[in-house]
Amino acid sequence: MGFGSYAPVAGWAKLSRMNNAEIAHIFDEIADMLEFEGANPFRVRAYRNAARIVRDLSDSVETILADPNRDLTDIEGIGEDLAGKIATIASTGTLPMYEELRAKFPPEVLALLRVPGLGPKKAAALYKKLHIRSLDDLREACLKHKVRELPGFGAKTEEAILEGIAFAGTTEKRIYWADADLYVQALREHMRTCREIEKLEFAGSYRRGRETVGDLDILVVSSKPAKVMDCFGQFEDIYETIARGSTKMSVRLRSGFQVDLRVVPRESFGAALVYFTGSKQHNIILRGMAKERGLKINEYGVFRGEKFIAGKTEEDVYAVLDLPWFPPEIREARFEFDWAAAGPLPKLVELSDLRGDLHAHTTESDGKATLEEMVDAAKKRGLKYIAITDHSRRVTMANGLGPERLRKQWRAIDRLNERLRGITILKGVEVDILERGGLDLPDSVLAEADWVVASLHYGQNQSRERITRRIVEALENPYVSVLGHPTGRLINRRKPYDVDLDQVFAAAKRYGKMLELNANPARLDLDDVACISARQHGIPIVISTDAHSTEGLGALRYGILQARRGGLTKHDVANTRTWNQLQKLLGRAEKMPKKTKKKEARHH
């Protein structure tokens, strides 16, 4: 289940400053260690909450700290203490309290928490009473049957731990949404054979369209739960059943991936769907709102005292709280509640809104299909235009094109365009942003293109300053249309390069350029959080596949999920427009004569 081959994994570049993700990571680690220490669970939650908040910030902490008009404590969930800690991490790269905890609980000890079935209490007991300090210690203690002698532990727990150690390394990895979707399709097909099922829906992070999925949650309405579970248990890919009760069953697939099944009564389906779709944080806020109104929400419904108020549909549940139905993709407690408070929700972009694909490769560089095959496939998918954007010469591994081969390809595109009806092929290129700065093709060549994607593939370990400067300079070039995969990350495989996105946004805005949301399931770059920022900056986003085969053109749906998670509407996404409209949108800031610009301003 791969999605093309990529360069080997590169390590983190040495960082001169702490970015939001790193600050968030420190808070997550602190939460783990405090939990291990047996700290107040709400204090632990405050740190986890802070990690999430910092990760979701639309500006870098650095930017906020530098702005005298802004204060971190204005953010809900960040008080005096955490604001101070954030500032300390930002300026020193660490925190005294964090260092003290790390001295007490090295990473090998924290690995105990990743064993399924081991939570903070049990892990701490093993650590304190048996002096277990690593997974190896733990395995040994289990084999010597020391673990079963501890109070609260028994033979079964010991066996479960032994089994769990094997999984501790493999199950921490979340899989791509696209791969989870393959399981979903297979499970749907399998469950179709069960006649006792009235309704079935996949919930959890899969339904929210997260870029990675940690497990699957299946929600079923049936009056015969046992039969549904029997059927579920016969899915061929199951390795073991972890738990089975009267309404809930959990299994592990052969790959280690976990699938949970939950059977609920018909009148509770909506409440259960809200509950199991999450996110956890979204649910916590819903519960809080319910409590304020003297109500209680659980997976069975909304209750006033013992009295059932709502629960049949998601709309019913939200309506009780005077909330609109939220598309699952935005249920992350990031902006959806603010949106709801401000009025009707904006309509999120949909797959059917997209008219064209603006990043695709052919056999001329490293694609697997010819120009004709790619165009034919795009047309069959209903696209009205496709930009052919093969690599430039610097990407020698991919047989990148120089001016001569590129112009030859463009002549072929001209001839094909004359022949074809119903789709327009754009003469494009994915031009490399060179290590030393500048682009891999002269302006005279780029000027002849309809569409220019500028991408950074080499020198990814350079300093934040150098990488940011290379990208900003590329955006300054009048012939560049869009910045391709702006951070270069490969999910689960390669960290993003160290780039100051605030500066990239500012440059894109200044020069009237667009930013790509690369829809490849391993990239999804920009990510959802960056999309929220781009939207706030008013920068048009282009959702493109970067397809290297005809099947690759199908990736638009993954890009759409990420865009929706970023709160993007049809208006925010540039390739929902016709090619003519798109051209007008492009570079308007620089190319438009000053007079016209003023007129425009008056109209708005």
Place this chain on the structure above:
DNA sequence: GCCGTTTTCGGCCCGACTGTTTTCAGTCG
């Protein structure tokens, strides 16, 4: 650790399942 028009103290979302227990704690989602 955060938060507050009932509160600056005392709350902080809720339930299923398992194993080790004889009524519940721990884990998980």
